[in-house]
Amino acid sequence: MATCCPGDTIVLPRNCHLSAISGMVLSGAIPKYIVPEYSSQWEIAGGISSKQAALDELALEGGKASAVFLTSPTYHGLCSNIAEISELCHSVRVPLIVDEAHGAHLGLHNQLPPSALEQGADISIQSTHKVLCSLTQSSMLHMSGNIVDRDRISRSLQILQSSSPSYLLLSSLDATRAQLSENRGTLFSRTINLSVDARQLIKEIHGVTVLEPSSFPNCCAIDPLRLTVGFWRLGLSGYEADDVLYGDHGVVCELVENQSVTFALNLGTCEKHVQRLVSGIKQLSVRSSIGKINDRGSCNHHFEPFVETNTRMSPREAFFARKRRVSITECIGRISGELICPYPPGIPVTIPGEIITERGLNYLLKAKRNGAAISGASDSELSSIVVCCEKFSRIGLLEEDAFDKG
Template sequence: MLHMSGGLVDADKVSQCLQLLQSSSPSYLLLSSLDAARAQLSENPRSFDEPVAMALETKEQLRIIPGVSVLDLSSFFSDFPAMDPLRITLSASDLHLSGYEADDILAEEHQIVSELVGTQAVTFAVNLGTRWKDVQNLVQSAKHLSEKYFSAKEYRFGKHNYVRSPLDKFTVKLTPREAFFTKKRRVRIEDSLGEICGELICPYPPGIPVLIPGEVVTQNSLSYLINVRDQGMTISGAADGELNSIMYGDDNQ
């Protein structure tokens, strides 16, 4: 939903962009829900005061738990203007837990369902239906994680060592078109170093491709993919969703 107000944005330019991007068959259920939300806020402009206060108080309680860190504006190197106050993003890396491990424990042992999980963090959403006892359950569950894992002497990362997404250095042997049409073979992912990737491999989050068709598999990209695969990250684009193998192309054809 775009709100046009004042002269900061050229309305005709926005309309032209929409003609290129918008669907010719929008979801009217989604549109009606947006309008209903707008109407609710119009009738009660302060309806989100309690959820926002609830989220802020919860973040303060979580910050003092040993081994648990909370994402805030100070976490960014750039001048980030603002963050959604209704999102609570936790990192349990000081507890030697990946985001996936922490998420599994919270879901299975404490029945807390996250909104989004990544290799290093878990995000929770506070909304109009959230109750104080719900956020207190999150705080108590985080305390249990701290008590169980923060003082553990054994270094539990094992194969969960975090690596940055290898997007800085890459080599392309084929264009995406050439790689798409070339004959492909399947190879075990552990044996794919130096091969030409024949498919788009995109871990989520963050939803940015690590390998595209025609790109050479490097040690950095291979290590990263095996790392996130073993942590249970969702992989899209690959024919083998579990990423035990990848499709590669032959540049000699």
């Protein structure tokens, strides 16, 4: 809302968080999606490069982006080269917005990647509560430079925020700021050392694989406090490994996916926690037979569910369009009327306004079968999906009486 007017184009990766889609509903911005780098071995999406920013492509089409939005670091700690992308954006006076939800700690130690603002971003949004010590729901928006209108930022926040803010949340943010200012440069030393030790010990365990930046050519760094471990060589999915680690060893992961489990270390992590994690993975390795090593390539450039992305309506148009519920077997080729995603990490597989593809639907059903929590679906069993009726708009009604056969 602070950078885009209705009908303006915003460039953003297709693996953006669902909150970015909500932002387009409110602002009326039109998405120009970038398909991120994707590792088929890990089934994980990475970042984007400056070559993927699509600004030249838009110029050739006679258009211009009002903003570029990217996520760095990702949930797995993968960082894009924000310095290169910001230089490209600023060369044509386009603001760069960075979803830095998982990177509030970046730049606070010489072994951590630099923050988005340090690399030239105009706006960064941090979920301060995720890695730092503020209360849940508390976050910060940071600004730099003069490309973005600060008054418009303030007006947008006034529309979106409560007029009765929680002083508990605000005071926790201030306490976190004080903690960082008093211990800047040393606060994360112990946690980083624990992370380095854990990474090395886990890499020595037979049959498991630790995510490294080399799996993603466009990744310029990885957050050392995110530890992603693959279990496919043990013949286990991430969900199966998580069941054992949590049930038998009391290890709580940050994110579980089909091929891997991600663990988050923070200021509260101690040596005992690392020992429990390493011990649990060792025992998991011993009790599991080594399966056939997955021979898929380490990286390809097709983000599996989104390679066929086709936007028919803007997110805002789709939000207000008349809708019908159709059988799951009849939704392919229809315009999605709801935002559905496995959560976490909260990356939408179907977005209002996009054509539902067989590839995306299969990905969603596979995630559900494997035990992922599915967010946003009005039918929790995924036996039906809400779609938009193209001949109607700006009505926002849902016809529940029957499945659409036409």
